[in-house]
Amino acid sequence: MLLLLLVFFPPIVSASPETVVYDPFLNSSGKQIPCDASDGFVEVKEPDDDVAVTNIIIGAEPKGVFIEAPEAYPTWLVPYKVKVTVKNEGQNTESFNVSVLLQNATGNYTKGTQQVNNLAPGATINLTFTFAVPPLPGYPDNAPAAWPYPTYTVWANASVVPGETDTADNELFDGLIKVKWPGDVNNDGHVTLPDLVPFAKSWDGDIVLWPSRYNYKCDFDMNGEIKLGDLVKLAKNWYKGPLDQE
Ligand SMILES: [Ca+2]
Numbered sequence: 001m002l003l004l005l006l007v008f009f010p011p012i013v014s015a016s017p018e019t020v021v022y023d024p025f026l027n028s029s030g031k032q033i034p035c036d037a038s039d040g041f042v043e044v045k046e047p048d049d050d051v052a053v054t055n056i057i058i059g060a061e062p063k064g065v066f067i068e069a070p071e072a073y074p075t076w077l078v079p080y081k082v083k084v085t086v087k088n089e090g091q092n093t094e095s096f097n098v099s100v101l102l103q104n105a106t107g108n109y110t111k112g113t114q115q116v117n118n119l120a121p122g123a124t125i126n127l128t129f130t131f132a133v134p135p136l137p138g139y140p141d142n143a144p145a146a147w148p149y150p151t152y153t154v155w156a157n158a159s160v161v162p163g164e165t166d167t168a169d170n171e172l173f174d175g176l177i178k179v180k181w182p183g184d185v186n187n188d189g190h191v192t193l194p195d196l197v198p199f200a201k202s203w204d205g206d207i208v209l210w211p212s213r214y215n216y217k218c219d220f221d222m223n224g225e226i227k228l229g230d231l232v233k234l235a236k237n238w239y240k241g242p243l244d245q246e
């Protein structure tokens with residue numbers, strides 16, 4: 001839609017072409033409004049078609065409670081969950097695909113694609129993607145050494161809709177996933193006393209019944225509670241972290 005048309009009339013007598021310099025036009029969100037400039041005209045247009053990824057949250061959902069969890073163990077009983085919010089920032093109803101990907105030094109890994117149908121102008125929609133915790137190479141034998149722990153950048157992508165010009169916001173990189181050795185609460189590559197201390201502090205913690213005591217980093221099976229099953233995993237890996245085995 002054309003918002004504004006500026007027409008520049010040259011002086012009657014002009015020895016040389018005039019140059020007009022203008023700042024970008026911004027909308028109320030501070031985003032640049034596209035302009036077509038040609039000889040004597042500037043057309044200011046509102047983008048009609050524009051979808052965007054606006055938020056990403058990563059975690060797990062034991063006992064029906066979502067926990068933001070950028071650190072994960074290969075012993076989780078539940079899948080990873082990535083919640084993505086997308087918005088139709090244009091003026092037309094849009095249908096498009098949204099993908100969640102993990103990225104590390106070796107490449108991009110698509111973890112799921114969902115279709116959004118007929119999203120109204122100005123509307124947002126929340127999508128949930130689930131996938132298994134990425135592998136921890138070397139676990140449990142530490143051959144090859146499972147250190148440093150693999151980390152992945154999480155990002156989401158909304159496919160470009162016909163007529164869309166503002167494509168920079170169709171991608172959002174937000175959040176890291178680190179896959180760790182079970183028992184290594186403090187990420188130092190060892191399963192030793194500094195891990196037992198926070199574990200003892202969160203013992204009996206429960207995401208529903210005792211959330212203030214619950215620490216997801218001590219929930220090695222991610223069942224929403226710090227109980228015997230976690231203690232068994234801590235004991236099994238005691239002094240067997242990737243750097244304990246060197
Ligand atoms: Ca866009």
Ligand SMILES: [Ca+2]
Pocket residue numbers: 183184185186187188189190191192194195
């Ligand atoms: Ca440790």
Ligand SMILES: [Ca+2]
Pocket residue numbers: 218219220221222223224225226227229230
């Ligand atoms: Ca547990």
